[in-house]
Amino acid sequence: MRYAKFSMDDPFISMAEVRALVEGEVHFLAGVALLPDGREKIASRSSTVKVSGKLLSASHDPKEVNEAIRGRCFSIYPDVILGRDKNMFRALYSEATKGVETSKRCPKLDLVFTDGVIVAGIREEERDSKSLREHSMKPFSQSGTMDPFTSRLMVNLARVRKRVLDPFVGVGSILLESAWMGLDCVGVDVDPSMVTKAKANLSHFNYQCHVIQGSVTSLNLVGGFHVVTDPPYGRSSSAKGATLRELYAAFLSVSAELMERGGRLVFASDSREDWRDEIRSAGLKTVSTHLIYLHKSLSRAIYVVERG
Structure with a gap:
């Protein structure tokens, strides 16, 4: 043992x-x-x-x-x-x-x-603490950027063996951990400046991932992924005029289509929001949720979701 x-x-x-x-x-x-x-x-x-x-x-x-x-x-x-x-x-x-x-x-x-x-x-x-420290010092970051420990945790919770998709890539924190693990990684973001920053962060560590500009509501990808992502939290967040709940509903529906059977989706959210109804509506099931305290006004909820 x-x-x-x-x-x-x-x-x-x-x-x-x-x-x-x-x-x-x-x-x-x-x-x-x-x-x-x-x-x-x-x-x-x-x-x-x-x-x-x-x-x-x-x-x-x-x-x-x-x-x-x-x-x-x-x-x-x-x-x-x-x-x-x-x-x-x-x-x-x-x-x-x-x-x-x-x-x-x-x-x-x-x-x-x-x-x-x-x-x-x-x-x-x-534990490879050195790589976690190095990833925390990536060239581009911003307020609310997910830390390497949580990003690596989420990739592991997804049980990714080969292909991972992050449809809200931001500055690429999740892609850094995915690439470090040697996974086939794809990142998407609607904001071209985020795409540029994610690519720069990956390049800084000589990591390879495919990063493209696009909307989560209109991804043109072939399935077979596990999905790991950190979507927008703010109530004012939107995508082409959609409300936050509409954005999440679309993201969950697209994820269900792109996930391999038995695959997992792991995503973060403001713990004050409950996405279980949207998860069920997308034909997915919630395996577990985990709360991570950030500061006195925000705790992050990590959802672990499976496709049957």
Whole structure:
């Protein structure tokens, strides 16, 4: 088995991302997921998973953990997920690590205490924080631009394996993450200045995506996509005179036509708006919604939608 330690900033979103990245049963503890073998590239592709690797032991008994690691050499990284357990873990840590040689030259061992269980695993992957930092410094940005962490999260929630479409591309935040993952990516925006900025941002990182100017209501594309996008939120937003609800209804209808069967649509919205009726009217079904706090006047809702 394998393990993944994820961010506790919003554990439910982290759990949803792990489920999207992993095929097969996943067992969750607070801050940790235990995964089946055969699914690498979890932490390195993730937005919220910090580290992952090969599971050596997961037990309430420190002696059992010690049996799995005794006589070996590790660089140990202890972590207590729930702060109230720190004092308890001190005694358990001492017993679990008896007979273990420690050196920074040896493999990294994550020793995580959570829900009364000690999880021990050899770290093999870490979140690619460097690329996230670099993408946050793209040449063109603007107020309300989606951050790289949320953009990468949304692409992962969509379970994209090959083709991804962003019909409200803006400055290209979602395309940057899609291209970084090596996906076949297409972006559309009605505003020619946004198209220019998105292309410039992609070019800055030597990424390749097809970016075109056009309206979401009149896309001329062949289907087979997963759709990931950050549509307009403001109540005054419009497209050729359409109201915001008309724009979303058209966008959802077009997305349903362009999605491959079993494909996913992941989109962001102001959490004060409810799009479930429009989603049903487009012949789609809502799988889940997740709230991300931005500031005191706005929380972002992430909708995960499927085509049957």
